[in-house]
Amino acid sequence: MDFKLSEEHLMIRDAARDFARTELLPEVIERDTHQRFPVEQVKKMAELGFLGMMVDPKYGGGGMDTVSYVLAMEELSKIDASASVIVSVNNSLVCWGLETYGTEAQKEKYLTKLATGESIGAFCLSEPEAGSDATSQRTTAIDKGDHYLLNGTKNWITNGGSADYHLVIAQTDREKGHRGINAFIVEKAWDGFEVGPKEDKLGIRGSDTHTLNFNDVKVPKENRIGEDGFGFKFAMKTLSGGRIGIAAQALGIAAGAYEMARDYSKIRKAFGTEICNHQAIAFKLADMHTEIEAARHLVMKAAWDKDQGNNYDMSSAMAKLYASKVAMDVTVEAVQVHGGNGFVKEYHVERLMRDAKITQIYEGTSEIQKLVISRGLLRD
Numbered sequence: 171m172d173f174k175l176s177e178e179h180l181m182i183r184d185a186a187r188d189f190a191r192t193e194l195l196p197e198v199i200e201r202d203t204h205q206r207f208p209v210e211q212v213k214k215m216a217e218l219g220f221l222g223m224m225v226d227p228k229y230g231g232g233g234m235d236t237v238s239y240v241l242a243m244e245e246l247s248k249i250d251a252s253a254s255v256i257v258s259v260n261n262s263l264v265c266w267g268l269e270t271y272g273t274e275a276q277k278e279k280y281l282t283k284l285a286t287g288e289s290i291g292a293f294c295l296s297e298p299e300a301g302s303d304a305t306s307q308r309t310t311a312i313d314k315g316d317h318y319l320l321n322g323t324k325n326w327i328t329n330g331g332s333a334d335y336h337l338v339i340a341q342t343d344r345e346k347g348h349r350g351i352n353a354f355i356v357e358k359a360w361d362g363f364e365v366g367p368k369e370d371k372l373g374i375r376g377s378d379t380h381t382l383n384f385n386d387v388k389v390p391k392e393n394r395i396g397e398d399g400f401g402f403k404f405a406m407k408t409l410s411g412g413r414i415g416i417a418a419q420a421l422g423i424a425a426g427a428y429e430m431a432r433d434y435s436k437i438r439k440a441f442g443t444e445i446c447n448h449q450a451i452a453f454k455l456a457d458m459h460t461e462i463e464a465a466r467h468l469v470m471k472a473a474w475d476k477d478q479g480n481n482y483d484m485s486s487a488m489a490k491l492y493a494s495k496v497a498m499d500v501t502v503e504a505v506q507v508h509g510g511n512g513f514v515k516e517y518h519v520e521r522l523m524r525d526a527k528i529t530q531i532y533e534g535t536s537e538i539q540k541l542v543i544s545r546g547l548l549r550d
């Protein structure tokens with residue numbers, strides 16, 4: 171067993187850390203307040219290779235492993251979880267899904283642009299009547315010979331207003347249940363594609379979350395991903411990896427809040443001494459640090475499982491379940507350590523607390539992670 175990171179891993183972690191501090195931090199509060207998408211920052215992340223980290227270099231990616239990716243996700247999320255979810259969706263839901271299951275032509279046409287960040291992607295599974303219950307897709311894609319006709323509504327779509335290409339999951343044959351579901355690559359520019367309202371959110375306010383409507387969108391046959399009926403499994407397999415990215419995001423949110431609380435406790439004085447000298451505060455720091463370390467081990471184990479070619483359905487679900495709980499617990503305590511200052515925007519921890527909550531909801535709620543884990547346990 172070797173817990174040591176390689177030189178390359180350390181370089182990637184440090185590059186992400188530097189970028190987060192120099193490029194994401196300066197206007198992060200304004201972006202949160204005004205729900206402003208980080209356009210310039212995403213361009214810079216693309217230049218640095220953060221949008222297609224694990225993609226084969228022959229398609230314009232960084233050819234890195236999942237451990238590198240989670241290290242970068244943690245560092246970006248310490249400062250700006252709105253920016254990191256853009257990275258997470260593009261890397262682990264869109265690029266990974268296309269690279270693993272796409273045809274060579276699909277990779278040439280779409281992956282090359284997505285991996286370099288020239289284009290941004292979105293992953294469209296959720297619907298008003300199909301969130302956790304993802305097999306209940308109402309969006310339909312009717313086979314019309316050389317194309318499918320796509321109709322329906324997707325909601326909560328991250329990058330919904332900014333993405334050029336969307337991976338859309340839709341029902342092609344209701345009678346076949348989940349085996350009648352397919353996944354398609356849909357271009358924003360196509361007729362009938364409509365970006366609906368932007369959500370006004372509690373957290374990750376810099377990311378743009380939209381409802382999308384599809385009205386008789388013609389999707390060429392060659393834009394279906396995988397064999398007919400593979401769409402639900404495509405979504406499930408892709409989400410198993412996506413959950414590692416969100417677990418790393420939760421870890422980063424927790425670690426960022428902890429570091430701020432630790433530093434603040436060393437300068438803020440009460441009753442004639444720095445507050446870290448009060449055992450109640452010091453023990454909070456001890457608990458926060460211990461929980462973060464435990465979360466980090468689960469996140470790293472899931473990333474390692476994926477890199478080793480092991481099954482990672484359960485390890486990714488466990489990492490997300492636990493890291494998202496730690497993100498909530500630690501950010502609440504970080505606000506407490508800051509006292510009144512914790513309650514105002516200037517000190518960042520209130521934003522991290524608001525951002526933490528989404529990690530227990532998207533890419534499968536905590537209850538759904540428990541369902542995945544318990545089914546895995548009982549199956550084995």
Ligand code: CAA
Nearest residue numbers: 295301302303304305328348403406407483532533534538
């Ligand atoms: N890999 C491969 N196949 C899988 C699989 C996996 N990880 N999980 C399930 N399947 C297969 C099953 O084997 C089954 O196929 P067979 O019948 O051929 O055996 C089929 O899929 C249906 O599986 P279930 O019977 O388990 O399906 P279910 O209806 O009970 O639902 C679920 C399972 C785990 C609850 C699933 O619906 C789910 O994950 N729900 C949560 C949805 C979700 O995570 N949404 C996230 C949207 S994206 C997002 O949120 C992005 C973002 O915020 C940034």
Ligand code: FAD
Nearest residue numbers: 293294295296301302326327328379531532533534535537
């Ligand atoms: P519901 O499924 O209605 O769940 C409501 C409650 O019931 C939850 O507590 C849930 O855990 C519980 N519940 C449901 N079923 C069960 C069960 N069987 N056992 C126990 N408890 C259960 N989706 C995308 O496809 N792409 C995206 O890019 C995307 N980005 C998002 C960004 C944001 C900011 C948000 C808020 C959501 C995003 N989502 C996205 C959607 C997200 O994945 C769903 O919100 C999530 O899967 C939960 O679905 P739901 O909201 O319909 O809740």
